[in-house]
Amino acid sequence: MKRTLYVSLLVVVLSTMVITSCKKKEDENPALDSQAKQFNDDSQFYKGEIDQVDNDINNALSEIPTFGKGVNTLSSPLCGVTIDSSQIAQKILFFNFDGITPCFSPSRTRAGQVKVQLTSGTFWSDVNAVLTMTFTNFKVTRLYDNRSITFNGIKTLKNINGNDWIGFLLGNATLKYQERAFNIQVTYDNGAGAIWNSARMTQWSYNPTGPLSPKINFTVNGDTTLNGYADVDSWGVNRFAQIFTTYYTVPLVSNTYCGLWRPNAGQLTHHLSNSDYNLILGVDQNGNPTPYNCAYGFKISWTVNGNTYVSIISY
Numbered sequence: 001m002k003r004t005l006y007v008s009l010l011v012v013v014l015s016t017m018v019i020t021s022c023k024k025k026e027d028e029n030p031a032l033d034s035q036a037k038q039f040n041d042d043s044q045f046y047k048g049e050i051d052q053v054d055n056d057i058n059n060a061l062s063e064i065p066t067f068g069k070g071v072n073t074l075s076s077p078l079c080g081v082t083i084d085s086s087q088i089a090q091k092i093l094f095f096n097f098d099g100i101t102p103c104f105s106p107s108r109t110r111a112g113q114v115k116v117q118l119t120s121g122t123f124w125s126d127v128n129a130v131l132t133m134t135f136t137n138f139k140v141t142r143l144y145d146n147r148s149i150t151f152n153g154i155k156t157l158k159n160i161n162g163n164d165w166i167g168f169l170l171g172n173a174t175l176k177y178q179e180r181a182f183n184i185q186v187t188y189d190n191g192a193g194a195i196w197n198s199a200r201m202t203q204w205s206y207n208p209t210g211p212l213s214p215k216i217n218f219t220v221n222g223d224t225t226l227n228g229y230a231d232v233d234s235w236g237v238n239r240f241a242q243i244f245t246t247y248y249t250v251p252l253v254s255n256t257y258c259g260l261w262r263p264n265a266g267q268l269t270h271h272l273s274n275s276d277y278n279l280i281l282g283v284d285q286n287g288n289p290t291p292y293n294c295a296y297g298f299k300i301s302w303t304v305n306g307n308t309y310v311s312i313i314s315y
Helices: 010-015 030-062 165-170
Strands: 081-084 092-098 108-120 129-142 148-159 175-188 193-207 215-222 224-226 229-237 243-255 265-272 275-283 297-304 307-314
Touching: 030 081, 030 092, 030 108, 030 129, 030 148, 030 175, 030 193, 108 148, 165 193, 215 229, 229 265
Parallel strands: none
Antiparallel strands: 081 092, 092 108, 108 129, 129 148, 148 175, 175 193, 193 215, 193 229, 215 243, 224 229, 229 243, 243 265, 265 275, 275 297, 297 307
16 A cells, blocks of 8 residues: 555646637637647656655665665666666665666656765655655656656755555554655756756555545645745746746645545646646536535636636646
8 A cells, every 4th residue: 555655646737738718719829829739748758757756765765664684786676777786875766767667657768876865864655755866867757658768966855754554544543745846857858958946745544444435545735935926836947948936825625535636625826937827626528616525627727918718628
C-alpha cells in the first residue's frame, strides 16, 4: 500500500487544461492559446515526473529504512533503476536510470541520475528528516509521442510527521511532506529551456472504517507567499520566457474511492504572463460542485482583453 501513497495530484490539475472558449473561436488568437496549451502540457510533464521520483525514492527507502545495508549495488523495486550504495556510510544513494527499460503508468523511459542524501535526521522515517535530491541530466521520454524533458538541479523533501506506518494503517497517524525546489533547470526536446521552483505541502491519511471505506485521503496546498500571493505552489519562467505563478485559494482534496487523480474539491489560480486561469476542482458536467459525489472534472475561467471565458474539463 505504501508504494502508492506519494502521488502528485497537481499533475491532474494542470495536465488537462485545454484552453477552449465558449465565446470565441480558438483560431482567433492562436498564439495565446497554443502557448497556454504548451505550458499546461509542460506543467503536467514536469510535475508528474518530478513527483513520481519522490514516490519511487520513498518506496525504495522503505526497503532500506536505516540506510544500513553495506553493499555496492542494491536490488531495486523500481523500473529501469539500479541503486549505487557505495557511499551509504555517508547516507548517500545514487539512483541510476538506464534510459532503455520501458516503464508504464505512464509509458516512458528514464535516463540519468538522482543523488539522494539524508541531510537531516538519523533515518528517513524520523520526524523532520530531510532528503536532498540532486538531479543530473535526468531525462524522461514519453513513449507515446517521443517528447522528452530533462532536469538538472536540487530539491529537498522534509518528512513532517515521520513515517508511522502502523498508526497510518490504523487511521491514527498522517503522512506529511514538505517540498522545496529552487532553480530547477528544465530542457525540452526542442532545446527550449525553463526554470521551475516549488513549495508545497502534501498530506496522506487512511480511513479504515466508515462510509466509502477503506480509503486513502490526500490533501495538497501551496506553502509559501510570493509577490503578494499566498499559498503559492510553483513559480518560474516557462519555455516562452513568460513568468508564471500557481497558487491555491482552497486546498486540493482527493481520495482513493473516487480516484486520486479525480479531486473532490480545491481551487487554484494559474497566473501566466498577464492572464489568470482560475480552476474550481470537483464539479459535475454543469460546473457545479459535487461535495458528496465523485466529480466529473473541473471548471476553468479566465479573462483576456476584458472578455471572460469558461470551460468545463473532464478528468
